[in-house]
Amino acid sequence: MAIRIGNAPCSWGVEFADDPRNPPWQQVLQDCAAAGYRGIELGPVGYLPEDRSQLDDALQKEDLTLTAGVVFQPFHDPDGFADVFKTAERTANALASQGAQHLVLIDSISARRAPTAGRPSEAEQLSSSEWQGFVERIKTVAKMARDGYGLTVSIHSHAAGFMDFHDELERLMQEVDADLLKLCIDTGHQTYAGFDPINFMERYYDRLAYVHCKDIDPKIKADVILQRTDFYKACGDGIFCNLGQGEVKFDALHKLLTQRGYQGWMTVEQDCDPLLEVSPLSDAIANREFLASMGF
Numbered sequence: 086m087a088i089r090i091g092n093a094p095c096s097w098g099v100e101f102a103d104d105p106r107n108p109p110w111q112q113v114l115q116d117c118a119a120a121g122y123r124g125i126e127l128g129p130v131g132y133l134p135e136d137r138s139q140l141d142d143a144l145q146k147e148d149l150t151l152t153a154g155v156v157f158q159p160f161h162d163p164d165g166f167a168d169v170f171k172t173a174e175r176t177a178n179a180l181a182s183q184g185a186q187h188l189v190l191i192d193s194i195s196a197r198r199a200p201t202a203g204r205p206s207e208a209e210q211l212s213s214s215e216w217q218g219f220v221e222r223i224k225t226v227a228k229m230a231r232d233g234y235g236l237t238v239s240i241h242s243h244a245a246g247f248m249d250f251h252d253e254l255e256r257l258m259q260e261v262d263a264d265l266l267k268l269c270i271d272t273g274h275q276t277y278a279g280f281d282p283i284n285f286m287e288r289y290y291d292r293l294a295y296v297h298c299k300d301i302d303p304k305i306k307a308d309v310i311l312q313r314t315d316f317y318k319a320c321g322d323g324i325f326c327n328l329g330q331g332e333v334k335f336d337a338l339h340k341l342l343t344q345r346g347y348q349g350w351m352t353v354e355q356d357c358d359p360l361l362e363v364s365p366l367s368d369a370i371a372n373r374e375f376l377a378s379m380g381f
């Protein structure tokens with residue numbers, strides 16, 4: 086199996102399954118296939134049909150494979166964990182029923198962290214007991230998905246959550262068993278957080294399970310850091326740009342992945358705000374063409 090390229094519903098602005106601004110899911114599958122991708126992520130569970138045969142038919146119609154799913158939820162919040170766990174189980178079930186391998190865990194955006202996205206030295210830290218609970222909740226979900234559904238579970242750092250900056254990801258890697266928790270590198274979020282995703286990937290290559298491809302506009306990043314802009318405004322300002330137009334070194338990514346013989350999916354994600362003037366289909370086409378020009 087060579088490197089295969091997929092996309093994800095968030096590139097069409099889909100972040101919450103019940104958001105009335107979401108495009109019809111059939112449209113997303115159709116666009117994704119038309120733009121040249123062979124795989125699609127699940128998106129927030131409940132957006133794509135949870136009925137197995139309905140989803141089967143829809144994927145087959147577009148010649149798409151379901152690749153992975155994210156649990157983008159507040160792992161930092163002990164009071165919300167029952168809901169997080171239920172969402173994770175539904176996601177794991179939907180993935181396993183389609184034979185998708187990857188479950189990706191992401192601590193969602195917190196009001197305590199959004200104001201300091203991109204600025205590790207100013208960001209509020211979890212207390213030591215909060216951190217312990219946070220790690221336990223990640224482990225609990227990972228065990229459920231690995232042992233109950235046979236999935237490969239990885240952590241994904243994300244701007245404005247409590248698993249974002251280099252030291253946090255490093256600490257988690259050290260504290261959680263490699264058999265339980267793998268790594269999903271997101272080239273955009275790690276660049277936004279101020280560290281080099283390719284270096285980190287190289288260091289932890291043995292734990293690399295899956296890759297998300299995003300790019301970051303360096304001028305907008307510099308400006309949001311200087312102006313102390315919060316995460317939401319940074320997204321609205323267009324910090325996540327088309328692949329190849331930002332500072333991520335996709336040539337180095339290609340070199341590393343091919344040298345190491347990476348086999349599996351790599352997913353393009355270009356988060357967009359559906360309230361702005363966006364063109365997900367043309368962005369998806371441009372991103373696929375760019376990756377092809379890099380040898381992917």
Ligand SMILES: O=C1C[C@@H](O)[C@H](O)[C@@H](O)C1=O
Pocket residue numbers: 095099100155157191241243271274297354356
């Ligand atoms: O993996 C991801 C899931 C998305 O829904 C999220 O908004 C995005 O930033 C991301 O990296």
